[in-house]
Amino acid sequence: MGGLRDLLTPRGDRIILLCWALLCLTSLAVLWSVTEPIIGPYEDVDPGVPKSVFWRQLIWAIAGYCGLVAASRIPLRHIDNLAAVPWLISLVLLLLVPVVGPVISGARRWLVFGPVSLQPAEMAKVSCIILNASLLARGVDSQRKSLATGASLVLTAIPAVLVMEQPDLGTSLVFWATWVGMIFWFGMPGIFLLVAATGVCSAVIMFYSEAVAHQAWPWGAYLLVILATLYYVRWSIPAKVSMLAANVIAGIAIPIFWAQLKGYQQDRVMAFFKPAEHAFSAGYQTLQSKVAIGSGGLFGTHYLKGTQKGLAFLPERQTDFIFSVVGEELGFIGAVAVVGLYFVMILRGVDHAAAVRKPFSRFLAMGIVAYLTFHVVVNVSITTGLMPVTGIPLPLMSYGGSNLLVTSAMLGLLLNVSSKSFDV
Secondary structure (H helix, E strand, C coil): CHHHHHHCCCCCCHHHHHHHHHHHHHHHHHHHHHCCCCCCCCCCCCCCCCCHHHHHHHHHHHHHHHHHHHHHHCCHHHHHHCCHHHHHHHHHHHHHHHHHCCCECCECCCEEECCEEECHHHHHHHHHHHHHHHHHHHHCCCCCHHHHHHHHHHHHHHHHHHHHCCCCHHHHHHHHHHHHHHHHHHCCCHHHHHHHHHHHHHHHHHHHHHHHHCCCHHHHHHHHHHHHHHHHCCCCHHHHHHHHHHHHHHHHHHHHHHHHCCHHHHHHHHHHHCHHHHCCCCCHHHHHHHHHHHHHCCCCCCCCCCHHHHCCCCCCCCCCCHHHHHHHHHHHHHHHHHHHHHHHHHHHHHHHHHHCCCHHHHHHHHHHHHHHHHHHHHHHHHHCCCCCCCCCCCCCCCCCHHHHHHHHHHHHHHHHHHHCCCCC
């Protein structure tokens, strides 16, 4: 009996496991709420979300726990040695999506196997983290750091581009976020980070100049500031040229990239900059989300009594905007508690990455931390109106089996790293 209990119990950090359990339970409670009619004078209003959403998520949570346990017990050296296998499998599945995948809500993102729908992009996230961890671990103590960095960049770009074509801009950004987090831990030079940061600033300012202000001077003024800064700083000529080139290329590329986006994606971005003009179209989701969170106040409208959720004003309340339901019914206190659980997992993940000896384990842990951080920060920012809508789910909370399984497996790998059982 003890052996069976040990087999069903994951290794590693019990605090991370507790946070996983609390977030899954909170998700189930919120999903039950969004499938129930509102309590009060609106009892006859259809909740708009079928009860099957709750029961399916319950089944996926159980499957997620099994995946977490399995991932926590597989020797990490085996995962390292076979790192290319899951990446190749996910690549094949991504290539199959545009061929045999059904069109759902105007996009091809899923493969359907009978009653089960699989989103290959979710599997590609974890497989890319594993492969990058293996590549970087082999280059950390050698003179081939540049080669390892370049190889990881290419192998990240391939699935990211395929996901972008589905189209799924939000998920494609996850690949880059995890890559940056792992490369930073790998020992990215400070000048590289600065060049990348200024390049992003150049892209944002160019977009504002072209699409929002319709004037060229903001980007031109930014380039003058960059030139003046480069004139005074004591950097090498190659470093100065690299920074200037990165800013110019990023600025020029933005109009081209913008033209490649789908119409609805452009509308979502413009709704962020001009919310009043899109209040009843692309900006409707964000507006209703902010109303829901704002109406919750400090302690919330109380469980099952949220009107934005109950009267179906809030779209996608079971998936991308589930945090809005938390804010409405559980209030600021409940929202902070949920974010706090993620914060604890992220902090403990960084601690484990710093403490473990094996390079593969370190990079694997940091990739998982970067994945979790990006998802949480972006989703919460979207629901509170701080970022344009990009369709990023809240891990362990949003309805969806693929994301729940993958996130649980990733946390199982993080537990595996924290146990140090195979760190030899």
